[in-house]
Amino acid sequence: MRNKKKFDLNRYNSFILIMIIIFSGIIIRLSYLQVVKGEEFKEKANNRSIREIPDSAPRGNITDVNGKILATNKQGYMLVYNETEENKEVFFQTMSKVFEILEENKEKQQDDFELKINPYRFEFKAQNDEARKLLEIRFKRDRGFNEEIEKKLFKNKKEKLTEEQKKQVDEQLLKITPKETFKKLLKDYDINQSNYSLEEQRKFMIIKDSIKMQSFSGYKPVVIASNINKKTAFIFLQKLNELPGIDITTEPVREYPKGELGSAFLGYISKISWDQEKFEEKGYDVNSDYVGTSGIEGVFEDRLRGSKGGRIVKLNKNGRIIEELGRREPYPGQNIQLTINSDVQAAAEKSLDAVMTELRNSPGRGDVNTSNATRGAAIAIDVNTGGIIAMASKPTFDPNLFAIPGKLSPDLYKKYFNPDLGEFGKQYILSKGLMGSYPGKSLDDVLNIMFPVDKSIKNNTTIREDVYDIYPKPFYNYATMSIIPPGSTFKPMTTIAALESGAITTDFGIYDPGFFDDGKGFKKSFAVGGYGSVGIGKALEVSSNPFFMTLGKVMRDKYGDDILAKYAWKFGLGVKPNSGAVASTGIELPERYGQVFNTWTLQNIFSTQYLWQTMSTLKAGADQRGNSFPSINLYDNENDSEKVKKIKKQIKSEIQECIKNGDKKFSKENYEKLLKSLINSDNLYKDKNITDKDISRIINAIYYVTVSDAYSQLNVGANMYNASIGQGISNFTPLQLVNYVSILVNGGNRYKLHLVDKILDADGNLIKQEKPEILDKINLKPETVEAVKNGMYLVDHGSRGTAASYFSGFPISTGGKTGSATFSNDQAALGRTSYAVYIGFAPYDNPKIAVCVVVFDGGHGGFVAPVARAMYESYFKDELSKMGYSSQYTSNTQEETKKKEESSTQQTSGEEVNTQQVND
Template sequence: MKKRVKSKKIVYRCDVLMAVGILLFLCITFKLINLQITRSVLYKAKANIASHRFIKEFAPRGQIIDATKTVLATNKQSFNITYIQTDDNKTEFYNTAAKVFYILDKNSEKQDDKFELKLDGGYRFDFNTSDIEKIKRMKLRFLKDRGFEEDIIKNMYKGKRREIELTECEKKQVDDKLLKISAKEAFEKLITYYEIPKKYSITVGGQKIIKICDLKDLRRFMVVKDAVKMNIYSGYKPVVIAKNVKEATAFEILQKSNELMGINISVEPIRYYPYGKLASNVLGYISKIAPSNSKEIDAYKEKGYDVNTDLIGMTGIEAALENRMRGTSGGKIVDVNKYGKITGEIAKKDPYPGQNVQLTINKDVQYAAEQSLINTMSSLRQRKSTVTNSGTAYLGNATRGAAVAIDVKTGGVIALASVPNFNPNDFSNPSGISNDVIEKYFLSDILSKAKDMNVPEELYNTLFPKVGGVRTDKYDYLPKPLYDYATLSLIPPGSTFKLLTAVAGLETGVITKDTKIDDPGYFIDGNYKAEFKADGPQGTNNLIAAISKSSNAYFMTVGKYLRQKCGSNVLAKYAWKFGLGVPPESNINPSTGIEIKENFGQVYNTYTSKNSFAQQGQWFIMEELKNEKYLKGISIDLYTSDSDSKQLSNLKIAIKDNIKTSISTGKFDKNKIENLIDKLVNTDSMYKNKKISKSDIEYIASSIVKVEEDQYNQATTTSNIYGAAIGQGINEFTPLQLANYVATIASNGKRHKVHLIDRITNVDGKVVYENRPEVVEDAAIKKSTIDVVKEGMNAVDDSGTASGTFAKFPILTAGKTGTADPYSIDTEKAIKRTSYAVYVGFAPRKDPRIAVATVVFDGGFGSGITNIAKDMYEAYFKDILKEKNFKFDVDVDAKPENYSENNKTLER
């Protein structure tokens, strides 16, 4: 019985094992059928896909249009050649890159190149800054990002491999070693690190090309290979090999896509300005983000920017409305096969365009203003010289100017011209600013620019002295295309300010319309005497004739009456009402209201005068000390340096503050300045081996106090109001302020907030913002006062200093010329500078609609530039003038093609 039971158990176990084996076999067979037949297509596709990648899609910036709805800034398509590296295609990288470079060269395209290791002019690092400390930080970052510190750490500190493992002292020692690595050493190491071949062979059109790589070839490969490595830190995004290539080039790349593994074509919008330079100072430009430190990088990231790819508004409207115009970027997640080709799209977010901006600018008036400035300055330079209050004046530097037109009834800017200007298209390249653009627009080599302008070599050190080892344009001699002369230049208004002096005189009752004052060609008050050689005697005049002839003696006398009756600040009281400065100790925002960056000038007042002379006096004393003017052989340097210790830096600041305070308050302490100089000499190592005695320090301190006393006396002399009354002295305003000032006169004392923006719309055309005219101040001036001033302005254009231009103009105008000296007569002669020519006016007389202000630096008399205002009037009133068969001096219909041809860089 026992044996039979045992046999049954064995049979049972065999059956179970057989059943399990059959079941396993069926499962494996089913799985194989599923893998090899049912899902073969899916797995083949998966096998061919290397990864998913995110590709950013840039949002089109909003358009900028003018008052006539003409597009001034828009977008056009840019084709980019990109590379995506995978494990399967990276072995073919150099072969692929060589073919792409061949196509780029054949089609005259440029490689995208932001690599800081350069070969032009020898091996060098180029971090686009001259700041020594920044260069050190950026060089360290460059080398560390590429692992250069690893070998140094391994060799110097056994058992340590990463910077995080080092002490602060050890980190500094590693940094010192890194900074000693030359550009050549870095280049050669990267050639090895990236395994860049010394030669390559490619087949193009059936022809085999073998090339021995020169340094340029090696670097071209390095630029892309390095970008791939750096790209690892930003999520394996596609690397751009070339941006903004021609459509034909992009098409050729697409045709050969099968042999160009990892190469794709992407499309993005690029900023485009159809009219080139037209209104460039208003529009501004966009450019690559250039953060200087990690905090700035984080700040941009918080706002949603990619600091590696995004462009941002840098100046003008592009900068002022960056948040509205930039739009919201989108993107898509795509399948990328093992060869780096995009095979499909998984998800997508469409970019949202930025908002559109309509300006108050009229392109035709803007065009006329810019063309007239260029023509006028060219004519002045050809004349070479004229006779002004300073004697014979040199006009060869009439290279800069501005012209502004404002809508009298709204405060909207009709034209805002600054010459020389620039082409914003030069900056909109997604690859960043090229070296050619830097050379064209920035004063990277001041002496080279001076040579181009035929500046006498003997004036180089006077005009362009070295400060901290760097040449500077001390007297603002060279034209700067990126500088907005219309909104940033603070200039003396010259005789155009006499209208305000007339307002103050009439309102206070010190004169009437019929008050007669003799003009013998000079003005005397006690020991003060001013001669007007260019004008000569003007005879006896009432107020209207004095405005018409621009009599200096008349208005200096009015200034004298005002001071005697109302004090030295009375001119400022009325000037502030017209937007010429603000009370210095008030909470009033010093601005015309314009949306773009501006400076805001100030009128003469005793508070500002003291502080202005204090600052100027401080600078003067600093120069005198450094140049051994007080004691031969002893140079005292108060300029701060990055190498200064905190103690030394604070000591220099204390001395400079003491000088300013002494001049502004009139309280002079020789002992205090003497003690401060003594501390400086004993603290700064530069004086260690110089024998400076106590008597030397006493003499220097005495010399400083003498200058301080002289500066204070100049700041507080009662005669300051005489210069101010004719627009000289510390009176300084921008051309925009002057235009707003004359617009306020034209509108009978109502001063509008100045604005460039008319309205803003979204992508659907819906208005999201609209500017409404705003009167910021009613000057509360008597109508009789305004009427008299306007009558004088009428006389200027009918029979006075501007009559040569406006006497026969079909539309009646009113205006005032001005000639303003930025420096003393002796200084002007020494540096070949001369008076600013200024003109302000409005039209028509009875119902003013447009007010203008024009200025040409080194232009001589204001009467010599009145045609600029006339040309703007012609463009503004062109429809009325065409009906009268008027013959225009300039083309009043701006077109992209004629503008780009005519508006050239100033030729010398």
């Protein structure tokens, strides 16, 4: 009994001990949780989270040579949304209130979402269909549309898809219509279609999509509206408690205070839609960051962008910042000071607009119709440094439209990135009255001639090509990218070559009877002329075509066809083929580079043009002499075997060699062998029974086109004569033309052209100073320079100068040359007319500035001289002010242009009246 009591007591004591231990553990744990870990769990209870929020760095400023701001940043208020698990539940209620406040205050939601409605469509910032397709594929892949397609096409495939399989997926992605894309995203983002209008659905979708896209690079605030005004920002701040997840922050917003001014060289910024992997490697967030897309903004992106900052913050359950734990300050980008003088730039742009407007409003100008004068360029450079003083290109655009998402209207998007050339073409044809040039053809027939459907795009029936360069392109820099014939503005270059080569001396002269006859069967008459005795000065003044063709003949007889090119290359008018010389003016922007007439280039042009003519003749089965033969098709066919492709390539190569070298490369035996091989290998000729006699007739047709026609045309003097007056195959950019004037008047220094003067850090400290760089030094004879300059002086100030009426009363002596060059022999049927070109320099005695002005379909060079004068007035405004001269020409451009053109059309000059292929 005693043992039992003792056992019960021990068991009771053990129980008590265990209970004490358990409760002690609970108390200790509770103490630990409340005291030691209390704050941590309190934060968790309140659903606090820690995130890094990036802070954008202000882009560097872009200024003109005098420090005037062309591109800068302003502080903008930004409405953002931080998503948390709690505020997800009230997303739609919150956003509905947000949209209501924005609408009440006339603010717009940030909208760079490429999927649009009414009608459903994609709007990608791409200027060709191929680029748009790539962006559409990327859009759908980023949102996972490819996953379902891959499962259907390749059910059990575990390894990576091959490139061919990826192409199959891409083809299926492109078949998903914009409407289907929209509906799928509504489902993916749980947006109820029955509760909201279509517009509201898309508003929600923009934010939901941003959340998804930005989740790939870490959770960051989603921007709902950018650059809202201060009043709206404070309204939101007052209502933050009602709007879970919503917050107001500030950001630097890119601003171009002068609007469109200089946009051709400034460029613009935009969301990253190309080379996204490359930008990601550099630390960009491709879903939200903006980069320089063109111009200085694009070329100097690495200097302008700056370094991002960031804040480590605590968010409460409503997604609002309650504490900042750490900060990395953003650092602004470097500043770029240009050589541009914004006053001269403004004068160039204003006067160019005014002149083109007047040309369009008064299109009937004798031998030309200027109703389509919608594109042009004007450039001024410092002849002693190569610095660009002004660079205007028209039409242009306002880069502010791209700095803030959603600012670009649908109409502007269509105009800039996806013009309907079918609609434009029909209006153009009817407004220009062009149907009469195509008797028996319908409007659609003419449209297909002038704006043909782009056959390079499979299954395309709507996308057309602007093959005749009619549609005005706002993003196309006509100053650096348009290659045009120089017309009579090349005549000073012809004079330089003739004098420097020793073909003539400064006292050389001819009698101008109004026509040119080389004495070897080439004779050309001009609508005006007959100037009688002319020397270098008078020939340039009146633009005597016979005089400069004579110079071409004299040089050709002494030195051959390439003597003109030898000197033009020194002036940057092309480069010697196969020489390894860099084809560039040195400009920092992308540029095209034209070429002067030379035998090597002419051979290659002819070998291409006459190859197509030969192929067309062979396919037609008849030549221009009326001889017939079995049809032979050398055009590429996707059904051709590799053997047939190879034979066709060999025949075409043989044809091109015959075009270049004539009888030396023509082998009847080779053609017989190749043609028989083609006939035996290509099923197209099965059962055609083509005989040896037929093959002989085919070879005769080839000989007629390649040797009798093409090769003989390569070696006629007309090529040199036309080149001597700025026609033929010579084509240059306005930048090349102004550069050659600069080299002439500064005595022979070919400077590297440049837009950038200085690069500075954010505090204004000099990082880099661009210094004038001489690329080549031409030892021009002083008498050559003086003779040509004197002739150009007479152009602007002589009694019969082709630009004299436009410089009447201008107190600074200038020199210039007008030019008009035909676009094509059938330009009238296309609604086009000659390019109007003017080149010049000032002052005469001590040149400081050279200019070039071009207006497409502007008619005659004199018509655009007012733009040059406006640039002079702005550049020399201080000197002119001291002379008591009031620079009012720019403001009166339209009125004065009309008066001066009326005066000019009464003059008799080769440049102003000649209506043949050469308008000078």
